[in-house]
Amino acid sequence: MNVYKDYSLKHFNTFNLDVKTKYYYEVFDENELKDIIKVIQGANNFLILGSGSNILFTKDFDGIVIKYKRNDIEILHESENDVLISADANVIWDDLVNYAVNKNYYGLENLSLIPGTVGAAPVQNIGAYGVEVSNVIEFVEGYKISSGEKKILYKEDCAFAYRDSIFKNEFKNNFIITRVTFRLSKEKKINVSYRDLQNYFKDVSINLITASDIREAVIKIRKSKLPDLALFGNAGSFFKNPEVPITTLELIRKDYTDLPFHKINDKYKIPAAWLIEKCGFKGKRIGNVGTYEKQALVIINYGNATGEEIKNFADEIKKAVYNKFNINLEYEVMII
Ligand code: EPU
Numbered sequence: 001m002n003v004y005k006d007y008s009l010k011h012f013n014t015f016n017l018d019v020k021t022k023y024y025y026e027v028f029d030e031n032e033l034k035d036i037i038k039v040i041q042g043a044n045n046f047l048i049l050g051s052g053s054n055i056l057f058t059k060d061f062d063g064i065v066i067k068y069k070r071n072d073i074e075i076l077h078e079s080e081n082d083v084l085i086s087a088d089a090n091v092i093w094d095d096l097v098n099y100a101v102n103k104n105y106y107g108l109e110n111l112s113l114i115p116g117t118v119g120a121a122p123v124q125n126i127g128a129y130g131v132e133v134s135n136v137i138e139f140v141e142g143y144k145i146s147s148g149e150k151k152i153l154y155k156e157d158c159a160f161a162y163r164d165s166i167f168k169n170e171f172k173n174n175f176i177i178t179r180v181t182f183r184l185s186k187e188k189k190i191n192v193s194y195r196d197l198q199n200y201f202k203d204v205s206i207n208l209i210t211a212s213d214i215r216e217a218v219i220k221i222r223k224s225k226l227p228d229l230a231l232f233g234n235a236g237s238f239f240k241n242p243e244v245p246i247t248t249l250e251l252i253r254k255d256y257t258d259l260p261f262h263k264i265n266d267k268y269k270i271p272a273a274w275l276i277e278k279c280g281f282k283g284k285r286i287g288n289v290g291t292y293e294k295q296a297l298v299i300i301n302y303g304n305a306t307g308e309e310i311k312n313f314a315d316e317i318k319k320a321v322y323n324k325f326n327i328n329l330e331y332e333v334m335i336i
Contacts, residue, residue, distance in 0.1 A: 001036070002026040009065065013052035014115060015301050015310060016233035021047075021061040027068050030178065036066060037148050037176070047336070048176050050089070050120035054235050056335045058307035068119065068178060073099055076181060084138055086181040089119025093126070101211045105184035107136040109214040110191055113222045115229060115236065119177040123167040124332070125160045129218055130194040134160035136184060142177040151175075162269075163240050163332055190214060196221045227292045233301035234292070238314055239276075239329040243267040252325060272321075272329055273297035279320040289313040311335060 007024035010016060027033050040046045045063025049055075070088035073096060077084040083105055087096050093116045097108045110131035120126075121133045122140050137160075140153045159166040167175055190209055192201050200217045201209055227234055249268045253259050256278065261268045276282065276296040283293035288305035290313075292298040299314060318329050 001032045019057040021065040023064045025066045050117035053115035087118040091118040101215045106189045107184040109211040112215045112218040130191045136182045138181045138183045141179040145174045235333045237297045238299045239272040240332045
């Protein structure tokens with residue numbers, strides 16, 4: 001185990017904010033993890049960090065940041081039709097997607113190029129292009145902090161919902177994910193229902209599309225719409241897409257017939273990016289902070305912004321959307 005004091009997290013958060021943590025623990029195996037669990041059992045200020053791609057630090061962190069460093073991918077079981085693959089929490093998410101696609105295993109390809117680690121994926125149930133990671137998770141392994149016991153949570157136990165899970169609620173600050181196991185298909189199973197993918201493959205016969213084609217398409221689409229992390233600090237979508245009742249939808253559609261929406265059970269999901277754009281915030285910049293010119297849902301650190309500046313800018317957006325549409329946007333990014 002390595003322990004560092006007053007450690008900069010600048011390279012551990014994708015907004016590139018130069019904040020410090022009081023302690024930074026690098027933990028290399030499960031025995032070390034059990035030791036550190038004893039340390040944090042009484043503490044109330046600790047954070048398990050993946051690659052910091054969905055987090056906004058508004059100040060220095062007066063506590064313990066833990067980085068679990070195991071990085072293996074293992075095939076647990078293989079049958080004629082599917083395969084169980086386990087990956088340690090610190091595996092880079094897109095490395096796992098790449099590994100699966102190269103082996104022609106289906107299920108992860110729509111989630112190509114999402115920043116972050118495997119351990120963070122179930123926490124907010126990452127999703128893109130018509131697929132959520134909960135679709136392919138078999139179980140999640142980790143330690144319950146309060147009791148120190150090892151636990152396996154099957155998919156049904158994880159309370160997965162849109163950008164949500166038990167790890168953000170009941171188990172918040174009380175669980176360390178060490179490994180995630182996925183059930184992927186050896187048979188071809190593709191999902192090109194998302195509009196951008198439909199457009200991309202409009203001239204291609206569906207029988208000819210492979211996992212690798214979808215990965216290539218998703219990478220191209222993401223690169224054309226989302227800012228390059230190497231150039232602009234950001235954390236992807238800053239807000240969740242709100243789900244509203246029919247009354248709200250109809251009220252907005254009276255003035256804006258172009259409102260895009262997607263029915264989910266008895267609610268209507270509308271793109272936060274559209275709402276933000278209609279409030280005049282697309283590409284808007286105030287000082288060091290702005291929204292991306294091609295995707296209004298992404299807030300960018302143009303250089304030397306502080307976390308507080310970014311939070312204030314996000315709150316301006318929240319206020320504008322509330323005033324214009326009476327909708328309360330929720331953060332998708334974790335704010336600390
Ligand atoms: N739109 C606008 N203005 C914009 C951008 C988009 O009006 O500036 C409208 C368009 O009508 C567009 C619709 O919003 O068709 C949807 O846009 P897009 O396909 O870019 O997706 P999104 O709803 O903005 C969500 C996820 C993304 C994910 C994409 C693709 C959330 C909060 N975000 O964004 O996830 O990559 O779908 O599936 O659900 C992330 O979570 O960090 C993330 C990037």
